[in-house]
Amino acid sequence: MCVHFSLVFPGAATHVPQLTRELAARRVAVFRGPHSFDLSNAQALLHLGAMRCDRIDYVVADASPTLESIAMAGAFFAESGADAILAIGGGAVIDTAKGVRRIAACPHLSAADALRMRGVSSHRLPACIAVPTTAGTGSEVTPFATFYVDGIKHSVDHPDVVPDRAVVDARLTGSLDAHQSACTGIDAICHGIESMWSRAATPKSLAYASDALTLCGRYLGDAIRVGNTDARAAVMHAAHLAGRAIAITRTTAAHALSYALTARFGIPHGHAVGLFMGPVLAEHARAVHRGDGIAQYQEAILTRLALPNAHSPRQRWEAQLHEWGLPATLEEASIPRAAYAQLVAAVNLERLANHPVRLDLQHLLEAL
Incomplete structure (x- = not known):
């Protein structure tokens, strides 16, 4: 499409x-x-x-x-x-x-x-x-x-x-401030990530998503920090490619979990998705141990994004959110812990079904 x-x-x-x-x-x-x-x-x-x-x-x-x-x-x-x-x-x-x-x-x-x-x-x-x-x-x-x-x-x-x-x-x-640039850029990145590991991925969607992630990994920091025109153009192109990718595949768990966070607490959409990406990556560690086949996609994604070195994929992701000037966890975003279970319970099941591995929502809740 x-x-x-x-x-x-x-x-x-x-x-x-x-x-x-x-x-x-x-x-x-x-x-x-x-x-x-x-x-x-x-x-x-x-x-x-x-x-x-x-x-x-x-x-x-x-x-x-x-x-x-x-x-x-x-x-x-x-x-x-x-x-x-x-x-x-x-x-x-x-x-x-x-x-x-x-x-x-x-x-x-x-x-x-x-x-x-x-x-x-x-x-x-x-x-x-x-x-x-x-x-x-x-x-x-x-x-x-x-x-x-x-x-x-x-x-x-x-x-x-x-x-x-x-x-x-x-x-x-040109008028977007650093916070807006970070939130919208993260949405593009998460589109690329989720399309790349989606159950519905195709050679064409993988090419779109891969190129989008490479561009974001290389240019988003400059687009946020200095508003460089060339960097903004590259990230704009990346967002467009990532849109083409999800038009084929649809999104997965991080998006499925994000909507209630935006609706209830007003967290900008891209940031809301990014806040759930860390726990999803942590839950993938269990899938890797089960041999569910997610490891190859996850490493390819992290490599294209050139994320900071850290012990785990989740830590690498959250370190990057900090570099982009954003809270990296629900706690840092001042979301009350009493709301966590309701946020997970409100997951969009249609998008969750597109995720490449089975996610245990209780484990995910514990990882928030």
């Missing part, structure tokens, strides 16, 4: 007006964040004034989209008369726009039924261009759109939501 094509290079954003013409857009609904649009200088970098069509904007305010927030955005799109979507922002903005695209293709269904895949699309999909302003989610190339219902993560997983065009331009990430 992939978009029709992607533009991935500094300066790619200037091609957006041309892409709207190629997609025959007459009226474009621009989905954007409340802050990222201005901070990224998207108006100027995307040459939006050069679009030869009408434009109407919708501000996506929720950092974690809900069924209700996407339904509201879908109603706005239906009433706007727009025939195309331009999503400019991070994962929440792009996921919202992708959800709207699914709703627009199913006017005979309620928004809830459309997002929960309780029917087939009956109308032509509106054209969709995705322009990320963070380097992490890879949402511009995946068939997923995440939303929450009562704090529980759900996901659309359907070809309808894959954007027609992805425009990946590192210049749009």
Whole structure:
């Protein structure tokens, strides 16, 4: 599954007006964040004034989209008369726009039924261009759109939501601070890791994931510490490759465990995944002793990331989180121990089933 094509290079954003013409857009609904649009200088970098069509904007305010927030955005799109979507922002903005695209293709269904895949699309999909302003989610190339219902993560997983065009331009990430760069970069790394050891891995997904991890291992530190333009471009490319990888394989245990941590405690998604990656690596030590075949993948992953030398894979991972300026454990992130069991109990079973080895959730809980 992939978009029709992607533009991935500094300066790619200037091609957006041309892409709207190629997609025959007459009226474009621009989905954007409340802050990222201005901070990224998207108006100027995307040459939006050069679009030869009408434009109407919708501000996506929720950092974690809900069924209700996407339904509201879908109603706005239906009433706007727009025939195309331009999503400019991070994962929440792009996921919202992708959800709207699914709703627009199913006017005979309620928004809830459309997002929960309780029917087939009956109308032509509106054209969709995705322009990320963070380097992490890879949402511009995946068939997923995440939303929450009562704090529980759900996901659309359907070809309808894959954007027609992805425009990946590192210049749009120039306003990200070190913390944001670290959190989004870790999301890209965890996508690469989980895709690489996924039960659904293929030669193509392994190539995408391997390249993504190599780029992140080499450049993420510089992208975080000094905001180097070349480093940011490399990490942006890595996130895009990792997105292509999980579009094939889906994610696994660390992502499956992370969603409740974000929903309940507001930990940024990438950091939440990273906080569970350490315990997952520790649990893999048991799998290695059982001869479950995970060792070759784990060592290949750690080598590509060039993680700091330490006694165990978990220690190497947590040392790297510290180097990137982030708490490495739930305790360091000030998560109350009384909540640990509830976080593990809220694991997303669909993503957990994709993990390469059987995980003992009780052992995992003890490792937190």
